[in-house]
Ligand SMILES: Nc1ncnc2c1ncn2[C@@H]1O[C@H](COP(=O)(O)OP(=O)(O)O)[C@@H](O)[C@H]1O
């Protein structure tokens with residue numbers, strides 16, 4: 001298999017140790033490269049550090065050691081606002097505000113900075129599209145606190161899609177969804193990634209679902225990130 005072209009790599013972890021306390025590191029990732037358009041799933045038991053890994057890539061938790069590079073910027077320098085979309089496990093929604101308001105926050109992220117990617121009208125349009133893609137058009141003006149757990153999770157997904165990110169970090173974004181909704185939400189995010197050459201790193205506790213969704217699956221186990229090669233897809237894992 002040809003070597004990855006450096007320009008195709010959008011997330012790069014090099015000798016990264018994650019955790020909150022230097023004396024109690026959670027996991028070490030010797031090397032992990034994620035290419036544009038690639039969907040990578042991270043699985044592993046509860047409490048192993050999957051969310052911490054995503055937060056580290058998102059720049060919300062500093063690595064204990066090593067370098068994290070996202071969209072060409074090495075932390076603590078952050079990527080251009082809007083380029084990195086994060087769907088947290090604890091959704092971080094404004095509960096009393098409407099679905100539209102919450103999702104607009106995502107599309108406004110892409111209005112910031114020198115590019116002025118969206119005009120205010122486009123931001124609203126982008127938010128509306130994302131809400132409709134998540135099947136929440138009937139709930140657009142409802143306060144988030146009146147929505148079910150699964151609907152709130154879809155609001156957080158819409159908020160990220162509305163910002164048109166180059167990298168999506170999705171932490172258990174399919175939890176609390178019924179089978180039909182789950183397939184629809186998963187397909188929408190995968191289609192977004194394919195059409196926009198965006199990378200997705202998703203945390204999924206269900207290994208068979210992770211394997212179905214992703215091009216590549218890594219399993220966190222005993223504080224290390226171990227490659228797990230899916231039998232259905234040809235994968236290159238560099239660990
Ligand atoms: N802010 C924090 N400060 C200290 N420890 C934390 C913090 N957040 C999570 N932890 C601990 O880090 C470990 C890994 O947590 P987490 O990354 O949420 O695991 P997972 O997502 O795999 O279930 C757990 O033992 C958890 O209690």
Ligand SMILES: [Mg+2]
Pocket residue numbers: 050051052089171
């Ligand atoms: Mg977690």
